[in-house]
Every structure is written in C-alpha cells, then in structure tokens.
Amino acid sequence: MTGFTLHLLRHGAPALTGRMLGRxxxxxxxxxxxxxxDQTEELDFARLVxxxxxRAAAAADAIARRGGMTVTLDPRWREIDxxxxxGLSSADVDGDALGRFWNDPDMHAPPGGERWSTLTTRxxxxxxxxxxxxxxxxxxGAMRATLAVLFGFGQAQLWAFDLPYASVLSLRIWPGTLRQAQIIGLWP
Known part of the structure; x- marks a missing residue:
C-alpha cells in the first residue's frame, strides 16, 4: 500500500489579531x-496547496518562489466561517453562545456561520x-478538522493540540477503502 505525506502549515501571524478570523x-x-x-525549509513535498x-496565500506564494513551484489555491482548505x-473579538460575542460553540460547533454554529460537519466534509x-x-x-480550524476526519478525535481531543501560527502538522496517509493515517510530527 503506497502512502503519501501531508504537511499542514498554519499561516503565520495575521495583521489582525485577537479576533475570530474565519472568512x-x-x-x-x-x-x-x-x-x-523557516518552518518549511527542510520539508520535502512535490505539491503546494x-x-x-x-493570510495563508502570502506564505504559500513565498514558499513557491523559494522552491520554484506553483501554488494551487483550494477553497476547501479555508478556515471555518x-x-x-x-472579525469580532471573543469579548464582543455573547459568552454563553461562544461557550456552546466551542463545546459543540456542529450543534451550536455561530449565527449565519458554518457548522463543524460542513468543515469536516470539505x-x-x-x-x-x-x-x-x-x-x-x-x-x-482546518488542521483540527483534518485530525477529526483522519483520526476521529472529538472536540476535547482537538483542543489538546497546540497549533500556533506557523506550526506544521505532518501526517502519513495510506489511502484506500479503509484509509489509514499516522501523525509523524508537530512543530510549533
């Protein structure tokens, strides 16, 4: 069974901080x-998405220029909406509603926002x-959704992973009817 390595790089620090940045x-x-x-200098990959x-595409463009590659933009990898x-800070959102969202983002999606199951499906x-x-x-959010999809982690387990800006999560994936995956690295 032939597998591949999937490196997920969280974008670097955004110009806007302290806000819920989805769309x-x-x-x-x-x-x-x-x-x-810096985080990707030693990574080996054939494709860049x-x-x-x-806030993600800027880093991808810089990585592509360094490696003489092209970037494929894929909207499925965007953040949860x-x-x-x-665009609001968490202090500007009703605390009870925000707590319900963080505990169960599928049943308590933000008003007008995306459900967790929609994110994991894409x-x-x-x-x-x-x-x-x-x-x-x-x-x-997309990195945590990947962990949910590949490993079945629940919300409590997903928040146990510290994924700061510019962190890399590396996974080995063996595709097929019964897809298998392994976490092979996490570099904050």
Missing part, C-alpha cells in the same frame, strides 16, 4: 511569512484529492 480576509505580517518560510485567504461573529474531500507528498498552507 475575514486580512493580510499576513512579514514576520508571519518569514516564520512559515493553499487556502485562498490572503464564523458568520456574524467573523476537508475530507480535499484530502481525498491528494495523492502525493503535499504541503498545504491553511488554518487552525
């Missing part, structure tokens, strides 16, 4: 791009389209 499309800082370049949001809360489809060693520049 909000803000720039990535120069320091954030540099951190992503990125969320189309600027926080709906009416998008991430599963994106993973199914990968067949070679790939680096994906993405977001914390």
């Amino acid at each position: 909000t499309d803000c720039a990535e800082t120069a320091e954030g791009v540099a951190a992503c370049l 990125s969320s189309p949001l600027r 926080f709906g009416d809360w998008d 991430i599963a489809a994106a993973i199914d389209d990968i067949h070679e060693d790939t680096l994906v520049v993405t977001h914390g």
Whole structure:
C-alpha cells in the first residue's frame, strides 16, 4: 500500500489579531511569512496547496518562489466561517453562545456561520484529492478538522493540540477503502 505525506502549515501571524478570523480576509505580517518560510525549509513535498485567504496565500506564494513551484489555491482548505461573529473579538460575542460553540460547533454554529460537519466534509474531500507528498498552507480550524476526519478525535481531543501560527502538522496517509493515517510530527 503506497502512502503519501501531508504537511499542514498554519499561516503565520495575521495583521489582525485577537479576533475570530474565519472568512475575514486580512493580510499576513512579514514576520508571519518569514516564520512559515523557516518552518518549511527542510520539508520535502512535490505539491503546494493553499487556502485562498490572503493570510495563508502570502506564505504559500513565498514558499513557491523559494522552491520554484506553483501554488494551487483550494477553497476547501479555508478556515471555518464564523458568520456574524467573523472579525469580532471573543469579548464582543455573547459568552454563553461562544461557550456552546466551542463545546459543540456542529450543534451550536455561530449565527449565519458554518457548522463543524460542513468543515469536516470539505476537508475530507480535499484530502481525498491528494495523492502525493503535499504541503498545504491553511488554518487552525482546518488542521483540527483534518485530525477529526483522519483520526476521529472529538472536540476535547482537538483542543489538546497546540497549533500556533506557523506550526506544521505532518501526517502519513495510506489511502484506500479503509484509509489509514499516522501523525509523524508537530512543530510549533
């Protein structure tokens, strides 16, 4: 059974901080791009994919230039949509509603926002389209959704992973009817 390595790189620090950034499309800082370049210098991959949001695409473009590659923008790797809360700080959102969301983001999606199951469905489809060693520049929510899809982790387990800006989560995946996967590295 032939497998492949999937490296997930969380974008670097965004220009807007302390906010719920889902569909909000803000720039990535120069320091954030540099951190992503540093984190990926030793990674081996044949394909480069990125969320189309600027805070991810900026790092992907820099990585592509360094490696003489092209970037494939794939909207399935974007962050979860926080709906009416998008772009707000958590202090600006009703605390009880926010708590219900963090505990069960499928049953308590933000008003006008995306359900957790919608995110995991699109991430599963994106993973199914990968067949070679790939680096994906993405977001914390998409990385956690990948862990849920591949390993069946619940919300409590997903929040046990520290995924700071510019962190890399590396996975070995063996596709097939009974897809198997293994976590092979996490570099914050």
